Amino acid sequence: MWPKSITAFFGGLALSVSIMLSLYLLIPLAIDVKLLIGLIAGFLIWVGAMVYYFSYNSAKASGLACIKLLLISVAVNAFLFLTK
Amino acid sequence: MNTQIANSQTTKSNKIIKNLTESHSWIGVIISPLLFLIFWAGAVTLFYEEVKQWAVAPQFPVAIQQQEMPLQQIVEAKLAQHPFDYQEHLMVQMPSLHDPYYKVYLDLIREEGMEDEHGEVASLLVDSQSGKTVANKEDFFLADFLYQLHYNLNLPAGTYIVGIISLFFFFALVSGVFIHAKKLFRQFFQYRTDKKRRDKLLDLHNVVGVMTLPFTLMYALSGLVFNLAIVYQIAFVVFIYQGDQDALFKDAGFTLFDEARIEHPLDMTPAYHIIEEARENPDFNVSNVVFYHYGDEAAIIQIRGDNLSYFSQHDEFFYRVKTGELLSKTDINNYNVFRKGREVIATLHFGNFAGVDVRILYFILSISICVMILVGNMLWLDKRSLQQNVSARSIRFVRGLSVGSCGGLVLATAVAFLCERIIPASISARSDMMVYAFVISLVATMFLAYRVENKKRYIAQVLFATVVVLILTLLADWLMFSSQIIQLWQNGFRAVVGVEVGMSLFITVGIFVIKKLDVLKQTETRSDTAGVLVDGESL
Structure with missing residues (x-):
């Protein structure tokens, strides 16, 4: 359970930060609104990702799912930063 | 073919629920001692002001009939x-x-x-x-000590530890909803008194979990916002603000003044006129005033308070003292959404948006969550006790930890109250002595929890000790400060008697539970595997 927990904690954190940055760049609202949405959405995504990673049978499967999601999210972020 | 697909989907769904159930109980057991501490200290901290007044006011009663000094x-x-x-x-x-x-x-x-x-x-x-x-x-550190225990455990990196506990608590809530989803409405209030011990415990855990869900979700999220927002703050500063933290704070609505002193003296009387004017506004309750560059021509005052006409509206005004110019204001018409959102979250978290009745409701809910945490541990122990591959040592460890830390916290809190009352105000290290007494009673209770075999009897003994300590506290209150307490009541300061009523209620409930446990007179020791904390009959 420890490896799965570590994946869920850090994988969820990385994914939430990445998606939160994408949201910040995508949402056409005032900065203060985006900051609030980013903060709350960040935690919700983190916990959602943890639930998703813990739902796998093994730490390995959980880690692979984590990497897949992270790569997609980082690619979206890279695109958004480059086209900003 | 369709049946096969349906079966495969059901198996997959069952597997997901099984994985989530395992992680829910595993994480629940790991975070349970600290989570119990956070909720217990938080429940008492709901009455922070009252506890503070209880400690201080009888020692130094204020003669409110006197003219107030400017x-x-x-x-x-x-x-x-x-x-x-x-x-x-x-x-x-x-x-x-x-x-x-x-x-x-x-x-x-x-x-x-x-x-x-x-x-x-x-x-x-x-x-x-x-x-x-x-x-x-x-x-008079008691109220602050319990408050700090709630949000940072009185440890150097405690804020982040509490944040991480909040995160796993949030996970436990969401995974609990998934696990219980199919029965969420059908068995909303189900509590089977005629069934086995495990069913009763499970029903209790589920009923409390479901009924407190909006409250617990709010607490988990707000706890994260207070304690782990640093994570996203760093991400924003690095990726969006290119290292400029002040710019982020400005966008988040936190006004910063970094003017230098001019080093020309200034009479500060106009500042007090502005403060008096603000205090005369019946809709605005001034909570505090901050002076920057006091007595200098660059002096600025910041007035903060609550606008009583609106929910969770904290106003803030900055004035330049020399000219009386209003430099910045935050009120119902000028606010930053991020800051306002954070304040609303804080108001919901502290339950201070209404009278004492709301805080009593919050207190009951918090104590229910403490019970849910304990019952969760009992379920884990029951299940593991029946499994062959679980070591007796790990069961013994969790059992001792559950009984020792939870019971110890309750007793240690009572001891801290007694110390706060009986240690003379003239002793400079009185707050340290109170903290030592708290820690010693907590550690001793935890240590004894591993030594005593009959856990049910031990719980009754800890509860009995707590009741005795609280009775001594009440006696000390009235022996030392009876006339002051009566005078405070007559002057409208009800917090001292309010805290005493709370203690009396705890004593009553404690005696009721001890009687229900019915073990203090028994002499034989018993340590059946299922009788982990208390056995089924007492529930």
């Missing part, structure tokens, strides 16, 4: 008595209907070679009528 006279007397660092700020917390003292915070001059570090702060409790310093605020 604030300027009080502040300048304190500045003359302490080596205030004029480069820093000075804060005054205002007295209120329930709290008759000014709290004055002065940043003192730092020692040579320590200029870059945060210096010592004098926190003075000042009689609002006579202007006398009655004590240092830290001398």
